[in-house]
Each structure stands twice: as structure tokens, then as C-alpha cells.
Amino acid sequence: MEPLPPRKGLSGSGVDRRRDMTARRQAEQLGGGDPQRALAYIEANFESHLADLQGYLKVDNLVTHRERCDEMARRLKEEIERLGGRASVLDYGDMPFVYGRLESGAPRTLVIYRNYDIVPPEGADWSAPPFSGRVRRLEGLGDCVIARGACDPKGPLVGTLRAIEALVRAEGGSPVNLIFLLEGDEQLGSPTLAKVIHDRRKELETAQGALYPKFIQGQGGDPVLPLGVKGMLLLELICSGGAWGGPTRTSIHSGNAAWVASPAWRMVRALATLLDENERVLVNGFYDDVVEIIRPEKEDGGSPEPHVGVIEDQYEYLRSRHVLRFKHDLPPAAICKRYLGQPTFNLANLLIHRSRPWSQFLLPCEVRAQVDIRLVPDQDPEAVVAAIRHHLNDHGFQDIEVITRLAYRPWSIEEDHPLVETARRAYRRSGKEPEVHPSSGTSQPFSLFDEIGLPLVVAGLGRGGRSFHTSEYASIAGIQEFEKWVVRFVHEFAGPGR
Amino acid sequence: MEPLPPRKGLSGSGVDRRRDMTARRQAEQLGGGDPQRALAYIEANFESHLADLQGYLKVDNLVTHRERCDEMARRLKEEIERLGGRASVLDYGDMPFVYGRLESGAPRTLVIYRNYDIVPPEGADWSAPPFSGRVRRLEGLGDCVIARGACDPKGPLVGTLRAIEALVRAEGGSPVNLIFLLEGDEQLGSPTLAKVIHDRRKELETAQGALYPKFIQGQGGDPVLPLGVKGMLLLELICSGGAWGGPTRTSIHSGNAAWVASPAWRMVRALATLLDENERVLVNGFYDDVVEIIRPEKEDGGSPEPHVGVIEDQYEYLRSRHVLRFKHDLPPAAICKRYLGQPTFNLANLLIHRSRPWSQFLLPCEVRAQVDIRLVPDQDPEAVVAAIRHHLNDHGFQDIEVITRLAYRPWSIEEDHPLVETARRAYRRSGKEPEVHPSSGTSQPFSLFDEIGLPLVVAGLGRGGRSFHTSEYASIAGIQEFEKWVVRFVHEFAGPGR
Numbered sequence: 001m002e003p004l005p006p007r008k009g010l011s012g013s014g015v016d017r018r019r020d021m022t023a024r025r026q027a028e029q030l031g032g033g034d035p036q037r038a039l040a041y042i043e044a045n046f047e048s049h050l051a052d053l054q055g056y057l058k059v060d061n062l063v064t065h066r067e068r069c070d071e072m073a074r075r076l077k078e079e080i081e082r083l084g085g086r087a088s089v090l091d092y093g094d095m096p097f098v099y100g101r102l103e104s105g106a107p108r109t110l111v112i113y114r115n116y117d118i119v120p121p122e123g124a125d126w127s128a129p130p131f132s133g134r135v136r137r138l139e140g141l142g143d144c145v146i147a148r149g150a151c152d153p154k155g156p157l158v159g160t161l162r163a164i165e166a167l168v169r170a171e172g173g174s175p176v177n178l179i180f181l182l183e184g185d186e187q188l189g190s191p192t193l194a195k196v197i198h199d200r201r202k203e204l205e206t207a208q209g210a211l212y213p214k215f216i217q218g219q220g221g222d223p224v225l226p227l228g229v230k231g232m233l234l235l236e237l238i239c240s241g242g243a244w245g246g247p248t249r250t251s252i253h254s255g256n257a258a259w260v261a262s263p264a265w266r267m268v269r270a271l272a273t274l275l276d277e278n279e280r281v282l283v284n285g286f287y288d289d290v291v292e293i294i295r296p297e298k299e300d301g302g303s304p305e306p307h308v309g310v311i312e313d314q315y316e317y318l319r320s321r322h323v324l325r326f327k328h329d330l331p332p333a334a335i336c337k338r339y340l341g342q343p344t345f346n347l348a349n350l351l352i353h354r355s356r357p358w359s360q361f362l363l364p365c366e367v368r369a370q371v372d373i374r375l376v377p378d379q380d381p382e383a384v385v386a387a388i389r390h391h392l393n394d395h396g397f398q399d400i401e402v403i404t405r406l407a408y409r410p411w412s413i414e415e416d417h418p419l420v421e422t423a424r425r426a427y428r429r430s431g432k433e434p435e436v437h438p439s440s441g442t443s444q445p446f447s448l449f450d451e452i453g454l455p456l457v458v459a460g461l462g463r464g465g466r467s468f469h470t471s472e473y474a475s476i477a478g479i480q481e482f483e484k485w486v487v488r489f490v491h492e493f494a495g496p497g498r
Numbered sequence: 499m500e501p502l503p504p505r506k507g508l509s510g511s512g513v514d515r516r517r518d519m520t521a522r523r524q525a526e527q528l529g530g531g532d533p534q535r536a537l538a539y540i541e542a543n544f545e546s547h548l549a550d551l552q553g554y555l556k557v558d559n560l561v562t563h564r565e566r567c568d569e570m571a572r573r574l575k576e577e578i579e580r581l582g583g584r585a586s587v588l589d590y591g592d593m594p595f596v597y598g599r600l601e602s603g604a605p606r607t608l609v610i611y612r613n614y615d616i617v618p619p620e621g622a623d624w625s626a627p628p629f630s631g632r633v634r635r636l637e638g639l640g641d642c643v644i645a646r647g648a649c650d651p652k653g654p655l656v657g658t659l660r661a662i663e664a665l666v667r668a669e670g671g672s673p674v675n676l677i678f679l680l681e682g683d684e685q686l687g688s689p690t691l692a693k694v695i696h697d698r699r700k701e702l703e704t705a706q707g708a709l710y711p712k713f714i715q716g717q718g719g720d721p722v723l724p725l726g727v728k729g730m731l732l733l734e735l736i737c738s739g740g741a742w743g744g745p746t747r748t749s750i751h752s753g754n755a756a757w758v759a760s761p762a763w764r765m766v767r768a769l770a771t772l773l774d775e776n777e778r779v780l781v782n783g784f785y786d787d788v789v790e791i792i793r794p795e796k797e798d799g800g801s802p803e804p805h806v807g808v809i810e811d812q813y814e815y816l817r818s819r820h821v822l823r824f825k826h827d828l829p830p831a832a833i834c835k836r837y838l839g840q841p842t843f844n845l846a847n848l849l850i851h852r853s854r855p856w857s858q859f860l861l862p863c864e865v866r867a868q869v870d871i872r873l874v875p876d877q878d879p880e881a882v883v884a885a886i887r888h889h890l891n892d893h894g895f896q897d898i899e900v901i902t903r904l905a906y907r908p909w910s911i912e913e914d915h916p917l918v919e920t921a922r923r924a925y926r927r928s929g930k931e932p933e934v935h936p937s938s939g940t941s942q943p944f945s946l947f948d949e950i951g952l953p954l955v956v957a958g959l960g961r962g963g964r965s966f967h968t969s970e971y972a973s974i975a976g977i978q979e980f981e982k983w984v985v986r987f988v989h990e991f992a993g994p995g996r
Contacts, residue, residue: 122748123747187859188858245823248822249621250820250967251620252816252820253940253965253966254844255837255940257843258837258838258840259816262845264844265845268848269770271763271766279759318750318754322747324740324746327743327757335757339756343756346752346760346762346861347762347850348857348860350762352846359846360685360868360870361844363844374752396775442751468750470748
């Protein structure tokens with residue numbers, strides 16, 4: 001594999017260009033082909049790295065908690081500045097976004113995209129308090145940090161910063177320029193990211209690739225290299241009283257149900273037309289564009305594929321703790337295949353009485369359903385919304401509004417893309433061979449990077465799990481492996497041998 | 499009509515009996531046949547009565563606001579004590595209950611049953627702030643007090659207290675003994691009342707009747723005498739993850755909707771089987787025991803019956819302000835008949851994520867539906883619950899729990915019952931002829947009084963409306979008429995001519 005060519009130079013003023021040239025000279029003095037000093041630095045300083053992560057894990061910056069997210073954003077901004085970069089906290093009305101740049105005058109630029117927000121710690125049976133960052137020994141994993149965010153996102157986020165710190169402190173600087181895109185509302189569907197990418201498009205287009213760092217080793221010990229994520233369609237369906245019946249202005253006493261129809265029952269009837277008893281979506285055309293992303297030879301239940309890696313962790317966890325029966329009576333491999341390749345259609349909320357302290361004995365004037373749909377290739381968000389609109393009309397629910405709250409396409413990258421090869425080389429230098437997966441099964445707004453022609457890779461080492469569950473964890477040994485992997489990846493990205 | 503006989507003597511200790519005899523002698527000295535002094539007292543003091551009501555209306559003691567309900571309960575306790583009675587605030591865990599007794603040694607005892615709790619002021623377009631008690635002139639009604647609770651319950655509640663005050667101050671005492679049952683959670687379905695009646699049963703059984711005071715004059719000016727109310731069945735349906743599928747402990751990331759089924763969709767499917775598109779209940783046997791409570795000769799749409807009185811107010815209000823179309827395309831009289839005579843089946847809440855600050859992108863482990871069913875004669879709450887259970891089982895939803903949160907039967911009283919006659923005489927002495935209605939269309943736990951053999955009458959004068967809507971009102975002239983009516987009713991209840 002050839003070294004990756006630089007994609008675009010920084011187009012800018014004379015001042016910019018002079019700064020570039022100075023920085024480039026510095027980078028040439030650095031060398032940078034040999035990551036040994038940075039790797040040794042990580043080993044020597046790992047105890048303080050771990051303590052630092054634990055400090056981050058103690059902040060309960062839930063995605064809805066503005067004040068705590070402000071605190072975390074400030075902290076991340078200062079981190080980037082301490083590394084020698086520039087950073088700012090952007091306020092687009094949602095949670096604060098941290099945008100930063102660490103310029104080393106290198107010919108190539110890497111975007112680090114990750115989030116810092118966390119979801120609330122669901123459940124009471126945590127093996128350690130969710131914001132304590134305590135260490136517990138887990139079978140097959142050794143010592144692990146237990147905390148909400150340990151695996152997603154703080155472990156890989158802070159680990160990446162520590163890896164860059166090692167490059168800066170031990171090697172005198174990063175062999176690539178870095179742009180940081182750190183969002184505070186990924187757990188709400190990344191509503192800010194599109195605006196930031198739009199506003200910083202010119203600078204982002206100077207980068208040659210983006211890394212979404214992740215703890216991604218499965219139970220077998222091998223890392224997974226996912227080549228895609230699902231898209232997202234967050235819809236709000238609104239049924240209000242109107243010409244068809246129902247109260248139109250305020251909720252009314254439910255005694256009136258004898259002569260006034262209810263938007264709640266109407267919404268229930270409409271929703272019930274959308275999915276059958278096996279949760280197969282009944283919207284005409286919904287599955288038309290769904291493309292088979294798993295090769296047929298890996299399909300049959302007898303083969304271990306794709307029942308492997310991170311998918312297996314998730315599968316095992318659900319099976320052992322939360323779920324007594326999967327949706328379909330199929331062999332594990334076939335169920336996992338559905339997880340990776342099938343769209344979802346989830347009813348996350350049905351708000352009959354919004355923000356009311358009291359709602360018994362009321363006939364509502366308006367009912368809202370929140371539906372999140374995860375799209376797979378080649379489903380198009382707009383086509384799916386149109387199909388749902390047609391479905392509701394066909395079933396006599398012309399009055400039910402469908403509002404798109406969020407929409408992004410599924411994303412994928414070719415297996416032989418140079419950036420994927422870069423990640424693969426970093427894995428090999430870590431003694432690992434990644435297992436390529438057609439999708440990660442979850443949704444991420446990576447298609448926004450596609451829109452500006454920026455290739456992205458989801459990669460890393462390290463083991464963690466239970467991201468949305470109790471006792472989220474990250475293996476401590478894995479964190480160190482992860483940091484070293486990031487150092488190797490950055491070097492490979494700069495170009496081997498440089 | 500003969501004077502009503504005393505139903506039961508106070509059975510008690512020698513001390514009780516001696517106290518009774520002393521009190522009875524006092525009552526005989528009072529006389530009490532002529533209410534003129536009390537009526538004159540009301541006229542002379544009405545300005546302060548109105549100011550007093552406005553003071554009550556300024557307290558925003560929402561049914562969910564414990565502190566304010568405590569304040570209101572204390573105030574009512576002190577009112578009863580100021581009238582010369584004994585009272586206590588009972589704490590059964592829900593909102594405080596005020597139980598009081600004003601003993602005048604009379605041979606007969608009347609129970610005053612009413613609530614003091616109010617619902618939140620829905621809507622922003624009030625013609626005066628909902629807790630200001632301001633006066634506005636309304637067409638056909640003259641000056642009216644505008645406030646949440648003006649009509650339901652504070653107008654009639656405070657008016658009753660002022661009428662009793664007039665009897666005490668102007669006539670030296672009430673011609674009947676009075677027991678006060680004032681509840682603080684009627685708007686939640688009166689969860690405390692059954693316990694209070696059970697605990698005070700012995701004393702309550704010494705009473706000969708109960709009055710539920712109400713502003714009950716219709717637009718035509720005639721009062722309505724309803725002979726029944728609907729019963730209540732408040733159910734919670736719970737669908738949890740389990741052997742059928744779904745997450746079992748905590749909500750999980752909605753990406754798992756690809757391989758894990760959802761209790762939310764399951765609940766939607768189950769609910770959709772309960773009612774058809776015309777909201778006709780599909781539960782086998784649900785309508786079997788529904789009895790025709792309106793005489794056939796009053797049924798046809800051409801007759802003004804039962805499109806009259808308070809029902810007309812409600813009908814007009816809904817038509818003019820909130821509802822563009824009634825549930826059934828029928829003449830007004832037939833629609834009103836349904837309001838009075840048909841059961842309701844309302845979906846008041848569907849709780850997919852309880853008390854969560856954040857719930858997007860989650861697949862729930864448990865979903866709860868709150869359904870309130872208003873029962874008509876001769877529907878039996880237990881039989882209806884059993885029918886719903888069978889229905890869910892028959893449709894494959896054996897796992898969905900059905901919990902009865904509240905249940906009381908429909909209630910009715912015979913048109914020629916002596917207590918109804920007493921109310922009728924009080925109306926006639928006020929120059930009004932009441933219009934007898936088979937039901938009030940709403941639900942009240944009056945059947946609990948039936949269970950201890952205590953007859954009850956829903957009656958009063960006065961005009962008010964919009965109880966659950968914006969700009970709830972009570973006519974000021976009507977409040978005075980109401981107070982005078984209560985004085986007349988109490989005298990009639992004591993026995994005419996006494």
C-alpha cells in the first residue's frame with residue numbers, strides 16, 4: 001500500500017501560508033516515523049492517564065444537562081489548548097460543541113470526531129456507582145473501570161487525547177495536523193454536527209481523513225472494522241383534534257369521551273397500522289431499497305459469521321441479562337445479521353399529556369408519537385417519510401402530521417479504501433488482524449462527512465461494553481492498547497516511513 | 499309528602515345519650531321552621547360572603563399540590579370550628595380529608611359531602627387570571643366570578659358554609675346536625691373517601707341523608723335534578739418485556755429494535771384491539787349490562803329532551819369552543835342522550851418512559867396505559883375488568899397486566915325518594931321547578947353512600963360552568979340564590995313546620 005497522498009492544501013492568506021511553512025519545517029525536524037518514544041511515554045505515564053480518565057468519568061454530563069456539558073466542553077477546550085492547539089466552544093443552541101485545531105505544519109490533516117455527552121445511568125444494579133469510575137475485575141477482561149461513559153464516549157475520547165499528548169510530549173509534536181470535532185449532543189442524534197460541518201467546511205476539506213475512535217475489540221480479542229453505520233430518521237407524528245373530531249384547543253374532562261372522539265385512540269389506531277405483530281413494517285415500499293450488505297456465503301446459521309466480535313458482546317449481554325427472547329426464532333448468526341442489516345422502527349415516546357403535573361381523567365386535544373427509524377443502505381430518508389405519509393393517507397389519517405426532527409443517510413466506506421488500509425496497518429503493528437464487518441448495527445451521522453468528500457474510519461483497540469446499560473465498563477489494559485493504537489494510526493496516517 | 503322520619507338514633511354510651519338529650523332540648527328551643535331570618539342574614543352579609551369566596555379562589559390548591567391542599571384543609575377545619583363544630587384533618591396518605599361535625603342536638607342529621615381540590619387551569623386564554631377571582635359580566639348571567647374552582651367546587655362548597663353560618667348566626671343554630679365530608683382528591687377519583695366512610699360508618703349511619711351541593715341551573719334558568727351518576731373504573735395496563743420478548747429490566751438502546759421486540763408496539767397493538775374506528779368498545783360483553791336510562795318517549799331527536807339544562811351548557815360550550823365535530827352524526831338530543839347514558843372508555847395516558855429526563859432512542863422495557871372507564875347502570879366494575887382480561891387473553895396478550903387503580907359503581911336514586919322530594923320542596927320554595935334527569939353524565943363515588951344505606955341528593959341553585967376549561971365562572975346572583983336554597987333545603991330536611 002502506497003502512502004496516502006495529501007488531498008488539498010490549506011488555501012489561505014499570506015500569513016496563513018507563512019505560518020504553514022514554519023510549521024512544516026518544524027515537522028520535518030521532528031521525524032515521526034518511529035512511534036517508540038510516544039509508546040514508551042504512554043507506558044511510563046499510564047497511571048496518571050487512568051487517573052485523568054477517572055476524573056472525566058466523575059462528571060455526570062448527561063446529554064440533557066446543559067451546565068455539566070458546559071463544564072465538560074470547557075475542560076476539553078483547555079485540553080486542546082494545553083496540547084498546543086487552538087479551540088473554541090461553539091453554541092448552536094443545543095449542547096456546546098468543541099471545535100479545535102492542533103497545527104503542526106504537517107502536509108496531512110486528520111479530523112478526530114467524537115462526542116463527550118452521556119446518557120443517564122439506567123437501572124439501580126450497577127456494580128459500582130455510575131459516576132465513581134471505580135475499578136472492578138471482570139472475567140476475561142481483568143481490571144476494568146466501571147462508569148457511565150467508560151466505553152462510550154469518554155474512554156476512547158480521553159484515550160485519544162492522551163495518545164496525542166504522548167506524541168506532543170515525547171516526539172515534540174504530532175506528525176499530522178489535527179482538527180477536533182467534539183460534540184455534546186450525539187446522544188440526541190447529533191443535531192449540531194451538520195451546522196458545524198457546514199460552517200467549517202472550507203477547513204475540513206483540507207483534511208485527508210477522519211477518525212471516529214472507539215473501543216472495538218470483541219470477546220475473541222480481535223478488533224472489528226465496521227464498513228458502515230445505519231442512517232437515522234427521527235419523526236414526530238402529531239394527532240390533534242380537528243375536523244375529524246376531538247377537542248381542538250385544550251384537553252377536556254374525560255367524561256366527554258361519551259360524545260367527543262379522542263386523538264389518543266386515533267393515534268393508537270394509526271400506529272397499529274404501521275407494524276404487524278412481528279414488527280414487520282407495513283408501510284408500502286419501506287423495504288424496497290434495503291440492500292443485502294452481508295455476503296450470501298456468510299448467511300447460513302451454521303457459520304459463525306456474522307456472530308462475532310462486538311456484535312457477539314452485545315448479543316451475549318442481551319441474552320444473559322435483559323432479553324429472554326429475540327424478535328425472531330433464528331440461529332444467532334441470522335439474528336446478528338438482522339441487527340447489522342435490517343432497518344429499525346422504534347416507538348420511543350407517546351406523549352398524551354405533555355408537561356402536565358396531572359393528567360388523569362382528561363381527554364387530550366393532541367397526542368405526539370416519537371418514532372426513530374434506523375435506515376440501512378440504500379434507504380433514503382425523504383423517500384421513507386413520503387412512504388409513511390402515503391401510508392397514513394391511505395389509511396384515512398390525512399390529518400396526522402409527520403414532522404422530521406432529524407434525518408441522515410446510512411454511511412459506508414469501501415473495504416479497500418486507503419483510510420481503511422491505514423487503520424488495518426495500525427492494527428497489524430499492534431499485532432492484531434481486524435475483522436471486517438459490513439456495518440456496526442448502530443446509527444451515526446458519518447454520511448455528513450461523505451457530503452464534503454471526507455473519508456472516515458471507525459476504529460481503535462480496547463474493550464468495553466454495556467454502553468446503554470448498567471455497569472458500563474472499559475478494560476484498563478485495553479485503554480493502554482487503545483492509546484498505543486492511536487499513536488500508530490496517526491503515524492500511519494502521516495505516511496509510513498516519514 | 500310527610501316529613502321524613504329519623505332513620506336511626508345515635509347508639510352509644512350513656513354519656514353520648516345524655517349529650518344527645520341536652521342538645522335536643524337546645525334544638526327544640528331554637529324553633530327553626532321559618533328560614534326568613536337566615537335568608538335576610540344572607541342578603542345583609544352577601545358582600546362579605548362574596549369577598550370570602552374570592553379569598554378561597556385565590557388559593558391554587560391543585561389536586562396534586564400537597565402543601566396548598568394542606569393549607570385549604572386547615573382553613574376548612576377552622577371554618578367548621580368557627581361555626582361551633584368539631585373538625586379534624588385526616589391524613590390517609592393521599593390529599594388531606596376534612597371531617598367535621600356541627601352538633602345542634604336535632605333529631606335529624608345531614609351529611610354535606612363535597613371536595614375542595616381543583617384541577618390545573620388548562621389553556622392560556624382565560625378572560626381573567628385563573629386565581630384572581632375577578633368579576634366579569636357574562637351575557638345572560640350578569641356579573642360572574644371567574645376562577646378555577648368558581649363553579650367546581652369552591653362556589654358551592656363555600657356557599658354551603660355561608661348558608662350554615664347564616665343559620666347559626668341568624669337563627670341560633672342549624673335545625674339539623676351536620677356532618678362534613680370534604681375531600682382533597684376528588685379530581686383523582688376520590689381515593690380516600692371509601693376509607694373515611696368505612697372508618698366513620700357508625701356515625702354516618704346515624705344520618706338520614708347526604709347533600710352534594712352544586713350550581714345546577716341550566717341556561718333556561720331551571721335547576722336540574724339528576725337521579726344518577728356514572729361509576730368509575732380506573733385501570734392501568736402494563737406491558738413489560740418478558741417471555742414473549744422485549745427488554746426485561748431496563749430500557750435499552752433503540753438500535754436493538756433490529757433484534758429485540760418492543761413493549762411499546764405490543765401495547766399499541768393490544769390497545770388497538772379494544773376500540774373500533776368509531777370508538778365502539780370491542781370487548782366482548784362490555785355493553786351487555788348497559789341499561790336504557792332514558793325513557794323511549796324522550797329519545798327522538800325532534801323532542802327537546804334530554805337536550806336541556808346543564809347538559810345544554812356543556813353541549814353549547816363544546817360546540818362553540820373546542821369541538822368541531824361530535825363523535826356521532828346525530829341530532830343534539832340523541833348526542834346528549836349518549837352523554838348521559840353511554841359508558842366511556844378513555845385513554846388518559848400512555849407512559850412509555852416514566853420520570854425520565856431523556857428518552858429518545860430508547861427501546862422501553864415497560865409501557866403503562868391509563869384508561870378511565872365511566873360505567874353506566876347496570877355495569878359492574880369487576881365484570882368489566884374480567885371482560886377486558888378475557889379480551890386481552892383471547893387476542894394473545896396474556897402477559898399484559900390489568901391493575902384496577904379505582905373502582906366504584908354507578909349510582910342512582912328513585913325519582914320519588916323522600917330525599918329527592920325534600921330537594922324538590924326547597925326548589926319550589928325558591929320559585930323553581932327542577933327538571934329531573936336520569937343522570938348527570940359525569941362520575942362521582944356516590945355509590946359508596948349506597949353501601950351504608952345513606953340516601954344522597956345532588957342539588958342546588960346557581961349558575962356556573964367551564965369547570966374543566968378556561969374561564970370557569972359562577973354567576974354572583976346565582977351564588978346568593980344558592981345560599982338561600984341551602985337554608986331552605988336544611989329547613990325542609992329538618993322537617994317542614996318544625
